[in-house]
Amino acid sequence: MQNKLINLKKFGYLKLENIDLDILGVIEKKITNAFYEAIKLSINKDLSREKFNHFIKKKERGSLDLDCIKESEELSKELISKLEIIDLAKEYWNCNKIKYSSSLSKFRYVDPNDISQIKYSPLHKDGDFFENKESINICVPFTGYGGEYPGLQIFPLTDNKLKKKLIQKSSRFKFINLFLNSERPIVERGSYICFNQDIFHRRTIDSSNKIRINLEFRIFPNHINNPDLNLKDI
Numbered sequence: 001m002q003n004k005l006i007n008l009k010k011f012g013y014l015k016l017e018n019i020d021l022d023i024l025g026v027i028e029k030k031i032t033n034a035f036y037e038a039i040k041l042s043i044n045k046d047l048s049r050e051k052f053n054h055f056i057k058k059k060e061r062g063s064l065d066l067d068c069i070k071e072s073e074e075l076s077k078e079l080i081s082k083l084e085i086i087d088l089a090k091e092y093w094n095c096n097k098i099k100y101s102s103s104l105s106k107f108r109y110v111d112p113n114d115i116s117q118i119k120y121s122p123l124h125k126d127g128d129f130f131e132n133k134e135s136i137n138i139c140v141p142f143t144g145y146g147g148e149y150p151g152l153q154i155f156p157l158t159d160n161k162l163k164k165k166l167i168q169k170s171s172r173f174k175f176i177n178l179f180l181n182s183e184r185p186i187v188e189r190g191s192y193i194c195f196n197q198d199i200f201h202r203r204t205i206d207s208s209n210k211i212r213i214n215l216e217f218r219i220f221p222n223h224i225n226n227p228d229l230n231l232k233d234i
């Protein structure tokens with residue numbers, strides 16, 4: 001655990017394992033069905049199910065809210081609360097309780113054959129979207145992540161000032177990637193990745209040919225009080 005904490009502090013990014021596969025399987029089934037239903041509604045341009053409308057209106061993002069169907073939020077919370085990252089995060093932030101953002105946590109569906117989704121992969125850090133400087137995004141694949149599934153290119157934190165600048169230019173000048181230590185993790189079902197709000201990342205399609213479905217769950221230390229984040233205890 002000590003090494004993992006050191007790496008989290010140094011790189012802002014970790015790959016971990018040991019997910020409860022029983023709970024994962026239950027959520028996977030429900031969420032896969034929810035996405036199939038959302039796709040059907042989207043084909044018919046049917047906006048009658050309010051919880052699915054974000055998926056239908058912004059298909060490039062491929063996201064459904066954490067509470068999009070019955071029990072999806074409770075089950076996700078149960079799944080995440082058992083993960084090692086929760087104890088690591090308590091040490092990382094020196095706090096005794098962890099909260100999660102119900103509005104910033106999402107289920108994600110990425111089809112490598114959908115042009116709009118392929119184009120939607122801007123380089124960013126999550127800290128650009130909310131003010132807080134202490135957060136961790138936990139990405140749990142129901143399928144897989146990377147390799148034959150769409151994944152992420154991740155730029156672990158670096159102290160090197162030149163590299164920091166180059167990361168931000170890597171979208172326009174692809175060759176710069178050669179000089180940076182980025183990772184394209186292959187995450188099997190049962191493993192997960194975590195990164196903080198300062199980590200630059202982008203969606204990757206590469207040679208993937210399978211649909212990726214995953215959970216993105218955002219946690220915060222107990223001392224954060226920002227009403228915009230809809231924080232709840234885990």
Ligand SMILES: [Fe+2]
Nearest residue numbers: 124125126201
């Ligand atoms: Fe992101």
